[in-house]
Amino acid sequence: MSDLTWKTLSSEYLFKENWFTVRKDKCEKPDGKIIDSYYVFEFPEWATGFPVTEDGKIILVKQYRQALGEVCIEIPGGCVDDTDATPEDGIRRELLEETGYAFETVHYLGRTSANPSTNSNLMHMFIALGGRKIQEQVLDHNEEIEVFEVTMDELLQLLEERRIVQSMHMTTIFYALRYLDKLKYAP
Incomplete structure (x- = not known):
């Protein structure tokens, strides 16, 4: 297989804050073609957990999301x-802060990217x-989070009704259901 990796020739920051940074890269592709303006969004690493009592x-949790207006x-x-x-320390802290719950065990399910073509984080x-x-x-100070518990059947009903729209959370739910042996694959 050929090497598909691009070489970054230069980077310029266009906007820089803790939660969102925009960078413009100049890149060279393996065939020598120059990409003059490739925009990258830099975010901190994220962690999400499928918490079971x-x-x-x-x-x-329920919370208002300004970008979606829902x-x-x-x-x-x-x-x-x-x-x-x-x-893992990050998700344990987030779970405790957002829900007030502590957990006996935490298992790593893997990593995912919201959009690897533009986002630098996982x-x-x-x-x-x-x-x-x-x-x-x-x-x-800007969080208002309502915590509630559901049974597995109630969660599956929420999924069936397409009530959970955050795609990265859906990915975590998928891997958690797989871990719990709740997914069945057809031959």
């Missing part, structure tokens, strides 16, 4: 902070098992 309920049903997650040693996916509420939520 001690009694087998799945924890979901209240969305999601699973908890967020940015992996500089203070988090690992993505989202790390986890399943968290044995959750129990140990504190109240500790939310950021």
Whole structure:
């Protein structure tokens, strides 16, 4: 197989903030063709978790999403902070902050990208098992998150009704259901 990797010749930052940075790269393709303006969005690493309580309920959250203009049903997650040693530390912190639940075990399900053609970061996916509420939520100043629990059948009904629209959360849910052996494949 041939090498498809591009060489970055230069980079220029057009906008730079903690949560969103835009970079313009000048690249050279393996065939020598120059791409003068390739735009990259830089975000922090993300982590999301499929949280399951001690009694087998799945924890979901509802929050308003300004870009879509809707209240969305999601699973908890967020940015992996500089203070988090690992993505697992990040998801454990996010789960505790957003839901008030701590978990006995957390298993890594893999990584995914929202859009590898434009976004530089990854989202790390986890399943968290044995959750129990140990504190109240500790939310950021702009967060308003409603926490609720559903049974597996209720979650599957939400999926059937296409009520969860956050695609990266759907990816995590898919891998979590696979981990829990809840997906059946036809031969």
